[in-house]
Amino acid sequence: MESVKEHNKLLLKIVIGAAWIDNHLAPGEIEYLQKLLEQYHLHLDNELQALLDRPIVPQKTENWIVEYLQDSTDKERMRLLSAIANMVMADDKVSDIEHELLDEYYELMARIPSHPEATPNVVKTVSRFVKKLINSVRA
Numbered sequence: 001m002e003s004v005k006e007h008n009k010l011l012l013k014i015v016i017g018a019a020w021i022d023n024h025l026a027p028g029e030i031e032y033l034q035k036l037l038e039q040y041h042l043h044l045d046n047e048l049q050a051l052l053d054r055p056i057v058p059q060k061t062e063n064w065i066v067e068y069l070q071d072s073t074d075k076e077r078m079r080l081l082s083a084i085a086n087m088v089m090a091d092d093k094v095s096d097i098e099h100e101l102l103d104e105y106y107e108l109m110a111r112i113p114s115h116p117e118a119t120p121n122v123v124k125t126v127s128r129f130v131k132k133l134i135n136s137v138r139a
Helices: 004-022 027-039 046-051 058-070 074-089 096-110 116-138
Strands: none
Touching: 004 027, 004 046, 004 058, 004 074, 004 096, 027 074, 058 074, 074 096
């Protein structure tokens, strides 16, 4: 099991990656992401700050999601969904692509077993689902 700090950092990478789904960050999204980084005491992390500077390729976000889901509980998955939902709504505008992304993430999370030890059995399925999701949202 990775450290709590690394798990939180992975969560933040996913949320930042989700913020780039429409290829730009609105001021409200940046403000929310900075608050989230502070909340997790990772606002000084150079790697995370760099992710705010340029769009993230969907495949990176896909890999982070698969990694996160391999070792997360129901509560942690809901925390991730909540962070993504709050980010999507941070600029008071939810685009169709952002709405679709959130719906798809929710559907994905619902397919994952409740117990992390059962998760490795569905990693391949999750990976395929995430790839399809990101490709359909980006299309």
